Amino acid sequence: MSIKLTDEMLSMLPDTRGHFGDYGGRFVSETLFDSLETLEREYLRLKKDPQFQAQFDKDLADYVGRPSPLYFAERLTKVVGGAQIWLKREDLNHTGAHKINNTIGQALLANFLGKKRVIAETGAGQHGVATATVCARLGLECHVFMGAEDVKRQSLNVFRMKLLGAQVHAVTSGTRTLKDAMNDAMRDWVTNVDDTFYIIGTVAGPHPYPLLVRDFQAVIGRETREQSLHQAGKLPDALVACVGGGSNAIGMFYPFLTDESVQLYGVEAGGLGIETGQHAAPLSAGRPGVLHGNRTYLMEDENGQISGTHSVSAGLDYPGVGPEHSWLKDIGRANYVSVTDEEALDGFRKLTRIEGIMPALETAHAVAYAMKLAAGMGPDEVVVINVSGRGDKDIHTVAQMDGIEL
Amino acid sequence: MSRIEGVLKSLKGQGRKALIPFITAGDPSPDQTVDLLHTLVEAGADIIELGVPFSDPMADGPVIQAACERALVHGTSLRQVLGMVRTFRETNTTTPIVLMGYLNPMEAMGTAVFADLAAESGVDGVLTVDLPPEEADEVAPLLTARNLDAIFLLAPTTSDERIRAISQHSSGYVYYVSFKGVTGASNINVEEVAGKVRHIHELTALPVAVGFGIRDAGTAAAVGRVSDGVIVGSVLVNTIAQHQTDPAQLKRALTDLLHPMREALDGLSS
Incomplete structure (x- = not known):
């Protein structure tokens, strides 16, 4: 059940003890x-x-190279055949990620x-x-x-x-x-x-x-908001970002939290499939607990021991998630979903071959989900994917999965 | 009066200092823990801190981390640890047991269920490493209501204001962490510790036990001179690691380690 968020409510979070609702601390x-x-x-x-x-x-501006572009992925949009797909190019930042x-x-x-x-x-x-x-x-x-x-x-x-x-x-x-x-x-x-x-x-x-x-990453969402209004002529209808700890996602989501019309999708690492237990998706399949200084959704066993995780992407291979995401999940403001290793690799290949943009395997999770989402939406609707990083670092992993020795 | 308070009062009356050994429950295997608890008592323990194994013991060094891993290989759960205390209590009703661990296993059990079971099993105090008083407003009252002592940490970085506030939330004793670091490191500066513990005594009436870096009779005596008790952990856990395949040898080795510390501490009162 979703509640309408206001700027005043957001200004109170986290509270003076660092809590987002039941989470954080x-x-x-x-x-x-x-x-x-x-x-x-x-x-x-x-x-x-x-x-x-x-x-x-x-x-x-001078060192990172901001603002990063918002790019209309015209060919990917055509291939998917639904909503317009736009890419927020954090992969173009200095060092290649958000x-x-x-x-x-x-x-x-x-x-x-x-x-x-x-x-x-x-x-x-x-x-x-x-x-x-x-x-x-x-x-x-x-x-x-x-x-x-x-x-x-x-x-x-x-x-x-x-x-x-x-x-x-x-x-x-x-x-x-x-x-x-x-x-x-x-x-x-x-x-x-x-x-x-x-x-x-x-x-x-x-x-x-x-x-x-979150404050330092919120520049992503602030720029996207302005760029979307200017370039697409409207606010996005949906934002899609991958979630490990969740910094690129919260950076993208935060400036849109009070814009009720904007749907937020955080994509977790489904690994070999949620049902196998071999994944890194605490928001999709975990429960609240305490690790690394904060209360948040975690992957743990029935005795409270933290579980091993699995993801093809090292950056998402974490059993916890930022507490603000846990709060956004509970109040229903953001949707948290997952895609498998295999789907993510498909997203990696599609973005590479169709747009000439090689995303990080983390980002590829967002790409994979956004393609599914956009396919069910109309041509006047705008989906923005946060391209959180570039894929050069993952070439060895992708080659290995294809059985190729580099 | 809690069992912890009783023991510390009685020691104080005799001018003696508390020897508080720490071992991790389930290390080297769950069926040895109760036996080892009795061994610690025979070797001179006044209070025992029993570690609840956790997969991610952030405040601990490699020695206790490895102990957690050994215990978790056998699937040692919090419920089992409470069972060990219950068995220990069948033959020992005098030595206080403090459970020391991290919050998540307690939350996974349910904090109220945990508090009930801990009290029923004969646990006396609970020290949750990653639970400062600021976050303890749910857990601490559950413990207090069952006559379990809530024990909190003080550190070299703790301000006077916080020392006062933390002491107000504590009962039994406060645990002073002797240096900035993890368990098992060896950078203890006895003079610094002495100064700080004297200062803590000015701010609270609670007994002060000191842990981290106490590894032999010399450090035990030096720290015992200024505090109400010394906590000995990593050096014992390391001994467990060395003798994990030979239970009889392990008991002898633990006794050989604790005896000189006991004597050194008792030597302070004569």
Whole structure:
């Protein structure tokens, strides 16, 4: 059951303790509390500081290359034969994904707080690369934690990070993927909390991270809103974005939350199929719990142990999701759906062959769902896909699935 | 008066310090845990912190993380851990047991169900690592209503204002984390700890137990001198890892580790 959201309601969220309804919060061990309170206080101050915002906007324009284009995918639209399909081209950002919007913002924060050492977790390596990039630019020491499994399947990004001067720590505990990388980043942070800034890559983690990452990514939706009105002559009828932790999706959705006519679709990784249990779709098939500092939908067993996840895409291979998405699901404002590995690969191939745009495998999930959605809509309707990243990093994975040795 | 409060009061009356060992339930296997609890008591434990295994123990170092993985291989669940406490209580009604773990397994069981079962099983206190008092307004009253002590952490980074607030939410004792880091690291600075614990004593009347970095008689005595108790975890868990295939040897090794600490702590009062 959907409720009508107003700007006033949104201005109250998260509340002063970082809650979006039942979700979010600050579930961390005591040592980190002080740092999180300082970060929250400083961020809320800088958010209103015109100088900070001007610097952020300038970096987004001159360094990232914003605004990113909104592109009408004419041939894909014809092939699908339904609604107009438009692409928000975050893949054209510097470093090839939306992740840089957030790392630019958090690195500015680190600078304002006088922290010289930066840590980050990464799944596919896009956030790790984006963090290593801003650290190189600002001369900050950079440590990236990455699951040993992901180090293997994303070797290109690992080398990119090293070229940028970052130290990459392969994490061998647990399932050796993104969740374990986040555990180790938290462990590093608690040990080096005095001089270290933790740049979290998604809208999860303890308050204020879900808030500040969303604010830095909301530029995606703000631009899309303006571009759609100008280029398509109307607001989009539907927005489609992939959801792992959910940063590109919340960045796209947030500026449209009060526009009731705009349908929001978050696409989770269905892996081998929801019914197999081999997936990474907590909103579609999980339940609320507490992990990594926040309450949110999780994939867990009946005893509250976090489940291993599966997705062809390392960036979506995470058992949790940002708390604001959990809230949007419960109030019915956004729809959360899933597509399988196979469907995502089909989306990857179609966008590549029909539009000459090779999306990241994460993004390919959104492409796959948007094609299904658009097919059932009319030619006057507008569907915008957030093309969160480019696919170069995934070429090895795609080749391997085709049985090709590169 | 709770069992924890009783034990700490009685120790204080004798001028003694509490020795509080920690092991992870289900490590190295669930059928050994109750036996190991008795071994800890015989070796001098006043209170035992029993770890509830969790798949993602963010505040713990590699040693306790590995213990969780060993316990989870055997499928050790919170329900089973409560069963272990129940069995322990059949022959020991004096040594308090504090469950130490992460929130998610308790939430998965249902916090009210957990509180009921914990009280029925003979648990005395609950320390949830990732549950600060700010988020505990649902769980803490459930514990208190069943005469279970809610134990919270204090850290080197905790402000005076928070020390006061956290102490108000706590009962039994407060757990002071001796350094910035994860369990099992060795960067304890005894002088710094002494200064901070003295300061905490000025802000709360609750007993202060200190954990993280206590690994032998020397560190136990140094920390025991300024606190009401010392918590010993990773060094014991490491011993469990080393002797996991030989239960008899394991018991001897744990006893050999705890004995000198017990003696060193008792040496402080004479």
